[in-house]
Amino acid sequence: MMAGTVLGVGAGVFLLALLWALVLLLCVLLSRAAGVARFSVMFVFLGALIITSVLLLFPRASESPAPEVEVKIVDALFIGRYVLLAFLAAVFLGALFLVLIHHMLEPVYAKPLRSC
Numbered sequence: 001m002m003a004g005t006v007l008g009v010g011a012g013v014f015l016l017a018l019l020w021a022l023v024l025l026l027c028v029l030l031s032r033a034a035g036v037a038r039f040s041v042m043f044v045f046l047g048a049l050i051i052t053s054v055l056l057l058f059p060r061a062s063e064s065p066a067p068e069v070e071v072k073i074v075d076a077l078f079i080g081r082y083v084l085l086a087f088l089a090a091v092f093l094g095a096l097f098l099v100l101i102h103h104m105l106e107p108v109y110a111k112p113l114r115s116c
Helices: 011-031 035-057 078-104
Strands: none
Touching: 011 035
């Protein structure tokens, strides 16, 4: 899939669609004008035709995409990550052992009997 595409078409198609939508809007607005401004519709249309032909005849990129280079992913912090994981596992097991000793196995002392 090529970068910079939407729905399989590039930015040039959207640029041409925007250009012709603006030309159509401008032609409709100028056709309502009175006098000499009414004939400027021809110049707007010819200008859009020239811009379209320039954009179509001189494309910016080639039609065939450049071959992709395979990227190798290298984990440079592999050893450090596993040392940190081993350290955190040891701390977790030590804390679990301390919780077991001090919380779960806490001695329960008998309450003294009331003497009359």
